[in-house]
Amino acid sequence: MIDLHPQLAEDTIIIGRFDLCILLLMNDENFPWFILVPDRKHIQEIFQLDKNDQQILMAESSLLSEALVEEYSADKLNVAALGNIVPQLHIHHIVRYKNDPAWPAPVWGKIPAIAYTAQAVTDIKEKMLQLLSGQLTDAG
Secondary structure, three states: OOOOOHHHHHHEEEEEEEOOEEEEEEEEOOOEEEEEEOOOOOOOOOHHHOOHHHHHHHHHHHHHHHHHHHHOOOOEEEEOOOOOOOOOOOOOEEOOOOOOOOOOOOOOOOOOOOOOOOHHHHHHHHHHHOOOOOOOOOOO
């Protein structure tokens, strides 16, 4: 597995892995917020992945997106690859609700993060492994 950028390693929890991507959970219970990181070195932009990996990334992102919208009854799902601070390619998948504390603005910096409890992380990990059974495996 590739080394995560230090900021990603500090802010997230590894939930599992797809064929291409590592699935991370942003450690902020204010928002259901997941991040896909392709397990490839020295990639900052989607176009830098080979064509096959680009297709796999889109399939994994779509699979995750559908599962999140259904499981969390999202009003909207924000999916973005920004990388202004963390250059390592990573794709945010943030479940949004019309009544969430940041709506309709972006979630970054709106309210202080609240870390998940160990039990909440275990529950989310089990839920995601079940929802994405056959596609997502435990990262160890």
